Structures are given as C-alpha cells and as structure tokens.
C-alpha cells in the first residue's frame with residue numbers, strides 16, 4: 001500500500017498531522033506531496049518532514065494515486081474544480097476531510113463520476129488519537145478503500161459507515177464530541193474549585209480522571225453503563241452525584257444537544273453545497 005503516492009491539497013494543521021503520522025509510520029516521504037499557497041507553511045512542512053511541497057494544486061496531484069482535500073470547507077469547491085481534470089485523467093481517488101462538505105457536491109465540482117471517500121476526523125487527530133468515520137461512494141474500489149483507510153489510520157482509529165447519510169450524526173457525536181468532554185472537564189474543575197481545591201489540584205485530578213476513565217473504558221469488555229454501575233455503590237457518594245445529574249435532566253439535554261448539532265451539520269452541508 002505504501003508504494004502509493006499521496007497528494008495533500010492544503011498544508012494546514014490536519015495535513016501536517018497526517019503527513020507526520022504517515023512518515024513516522026514508515027510511508028516513504030518521496031511518495032508524499034503537499035500543495036499549499038503560503039510559502040511559510042510550505043517551508044515549515046519541508047523542514048519538519050522532508051516532504052515535497054508546491055504552491056500548485058495541479059502539479060501536486062499529477063501522478064498521485066490519491067488527492068486529499070485538506071483545505072477549509074469553503075475552499076473545497078475551488079480546489080476540486082481545479083484538480084478535476086487531472087484526477088479524472090489518472091483515475092485517482094479523492095479523499096475529503098473537509099467537515100460538512102457532501103460527497104455529491106465534491107463529485108459535481110470535480111466534474112465527473114469520481115471515486116470519492118468522505119472522511120470525518122476529529123481534533124484529537126492532531127495528537128494522533130483521532131476517531132475518523134469514512135464513507136465511500138460506489139466508484140471507489142476495494143484497493144482505494146484500503147488506501148483511504150491507511151491514510152486516516154495515521155492519525156488514529158478509523159471506521160467505515162455504510163452510508164454517507166450517517167455523517168451528520170457522526171459529526172454531532174465524534175466531530176463535536178471533544179468539545180463535550182472539554183466542557184465536562186471545565187465544569188469539574190470549576191465545581192472542584194468551589195469545593196475548596198486549588199486550581200492546580202483540580203486541573204490535574206480532572207485530566208487524569210478523564211484519561212484513566214477513557215483508558216479503562218477502551219480496555220474493558222464492559223460498556224460504559226456497566227462500568228458506571230460498578231463504581232456507583234448503593235448509598236455512596238457517586239450515587240448522590242449521579243442522582244442529581246439525572247434529576248437535572250442530563251440525558252434529555254445530551255439528546256437535544258446532539259440533535260441540534262446533527263441538524264446544524266445538515267444545514268452547513270446544504271450551505272456549502274450552494275443550496
């Protein structure tokens with residue numbers, strides 16, 4: 001697989017993380033290129049990873065097996081229109097990591113029935129612990145699916161969706177998800193402070209508790225519901241806290257929050273597609 005050439009369109013944070021992950025995972029650096037308009041960013045990428053960079057999008061995709069759209073969502077239409085012909089002539093795969101941009105729109109901007117994989121990574125990808133959902137259109141071959149998977153696996157876990165229509169729900173869950181956990185950490189720190197703990201103590205205890213809990217949940221065969229019940233002794237402290245949260249409607253709030261995020265993802269997709 002790593003004999004394939006990957007061209008990144010856009011050399012920002014996400015492209016840098018993907019290139020970094022691929023290089024450290026053994027992908028030959030000669031098989032990677034990045035197109036980026038800003039000279040400063042090109043120099044930085046070349047210096048950090050030894051990767052070939054260019055300001056020209058069409059040059060980057062020439063003879064590449066896959067073009068990764070790693071620009072801001074609002075820039076995808078311009079870049080897709082620019083590279084469409086080269087991608088068509090070569091039969092390259094197009095992978096888009098742009099949040100909210102729908103596969104039929106990308107295909108329309110490319111100008112032909114292109115093989116397109118839409119990926120929805122999340123921010124922890126920037127530290128190699130992302131969770132990415134992928135959806136392929138019917139033009140994508142099995143080999144191209146494997147290629148798309150290898151690229152996103154460089155920054156964390158990947159899974160396939162059976163249908164792109166699930167992407168707005170994924171955006172609400174794992175795309176926006178890091179913000180929910182950050183909010184929870186923020187609230188725990190604030191509440192701990194009001195109980196009289198100093199800031200350094202609340203920060204350290206909050207972060208290590210979050211990390212340890214995620215590690216335990218990942219390593220355990222049990223689901224979070226069972227794990228929670230096991231640490232909630234009848235008559236104990238945790239039971240009191242959980243009862244307050246349930247009485248305050250935490251379940252309904254989370255349901256409403258995810259539905260609002262999902263609906264906004266659908267709206268953004270329409271706006272980006274020009275509807």
Ligand SMILES: NC(=O)c1ccc[n+]([C@@H]2O[C@H](COP(=O)([O-])OP(=O)(O)OC[C@H]3O[C@@H](n4cnc5c(N)ncnc54)[C@H](OP(=O)(O)O)[C@@H]3O)[C@@H](O)[C@H]2O)c1
Nearest residue numbers: 010011012013014038070071072073097098099121122123
């Ligand atoms: N960061 C995340 O955690 C995250 C998570 C999920 C999805 N994503 C998606 O990943 C994509 C990239 O995000 P990012 O955080 O890496 O953004 P970013 O740092 O802004 O990177 C985008 C890069 O593309 C460059 N660019 C702009 N116009 C271009 C053009 N016409 N041709 C080629 N390159 C161009 C930008 O250059 P200038 O700076 O000069 O404009 C910038 O360096 C976005 O679509 C985002 O939705 C990101």
